[in-house]
Amino acid sequence: MKYPQGTVGLGILSWRGHRSLDMAMASYQEAEFFSLFDEAMIFLPDPDDDVQKVAAKYPLRIENSPDNLGILVGMEEIANRLKTDYIFFTENDCPLLETRAEAQRQISIALKLLANDEACMARMRHVRNYGETFNIIDKYYRYFPEPDTMSAKLRRVLRPEKARRLSGAAIYGTAKPAQKFPKDIKFAGDGFHLVNTAVLPWTNQSILIRRDFFLDTILPYCKSVPLGRNINGFRSIEIELNRSKFWTHSGWQIACGPGLLTHQRAGDRGY
Numbered sequence: 001m002k003y004p005q006g007t008v009g010l011g012i013l014s015w016r017g018h019r020s021l022d023m024a025m026a027s028y029q030e031a032e033f034f035s036l037f038d039e040a041m042i043f044l045p046d047p048d049d050d051v052q053k054v055a056a057k058y059p060l061r062i063e064n065s066p067d068n069l070g071i072l073v074g075m076e077e078i079a080n081r082l083k084t085d086y087i088f089f090t091e092n093d094c095p096l097l098e099t100r101a102e103a104q105r106q107i108s109i110a111l112k113l114l115a116n117d118e119a120c121m122a123r124m125r126h127v128r129n130y131g132e133t134f135n136i137i138d139k140y141y142r143y144f145p146e147p148d149t150m151s152a153k154l155r156r157v158l159r160p161e162k163a164r165r166l167s168g169a170a171i172y173g174t175a176k177p178a179q180k181f182p183k184d185i186k187f188a189g190d191g192f193h194l195v196n197t198a199v200l201p202w203t204n205q206s207i208l209i210r211r212d213f214f215l216d217t218i219l220p221y222c223k224s225v226p227l228g229r230n231i232n233g234f235r236s237i238e239i240e241l242n243r244s245k246f247w248t249h250s251g252w253q254i255a256c257g258p259g260l261l262t263h264q265r266a267g268d269r270g271y
Contacts, residue, residue: 006085009039011078014092018050019267021092070234119255131263140169168200
């Protein structure tokens with residue numbers, strides 16, 4: 001056991017995208033990131049030869065299934081196949097930006113917040129170099145630009161509920177988010193903040209979470225929701241949770257530190 005709070009597993013979900021996977025795994029290996037975990041596993045649904053060859057290059061337990069049944073099922077498979085107390089979920093296109101020492105520091109702080117029930121999950125995506133496909137920041141700046149504008153002030157007056165929902169993205173958009181939004185964001189020390197789930201959505205990408213909370217609380221709710229919006233006919237967790245009262249009215253807090261991983265795709269995704 002590498003941390004006093006319990007065992008921690010690294011769970012990587014990768015459907016195709018072998019070039020992105022290779023780039024991300026190379027960054028982990030160079031920084032000795034794998035050594036920070038009690039278990040390290042990659043789950044490959046419907047794998048092609050290229051992604052299997054890449055996975056075999058790295059110190060990972062390789063698990064697979066013949067079919068790709070979507071993100072929820074993929075993350076559930078990881079959680080069931082890992083036996084650690086905590087899981088660091090990430091995906092094939094999430095390279096590491098920080099050193100091993102900084103990664104260990106942030107993981108240790110996040111685990112303390114989780115173990116003390118101060119946070120329900122920790123976001124580990126880099127708050128300054130967050131990478132590609134991160135549209136929440138553009139939405140945030142429409143409502144909270146720096147410097148402020150009259151048009152943004154008008155948006156906040158006309159749509160106060162939306163403005164509040166977007167305020168959690170201040171973690172990524174401003175230097176002192178707890179000072180700007182003290183009602184929903186609290187400084188927790190050591191570069192970490194606690195953000196109310198009312199103002200920050202669930203994300204599947206680059207998170208640290210208690211395995212039992214994920215399996216016994218998050219997944220049962222997501223499975224109970226009638227299938228509406230979906231990704232290729234499958235549940236995604238993000239769609240089911242975000243904007244649900246189960247999430248936004250829970251009173252839970254999300255731990256957000258400086259972050260470790262970015263989002264960067266390399267070449268053809270393979271699908």
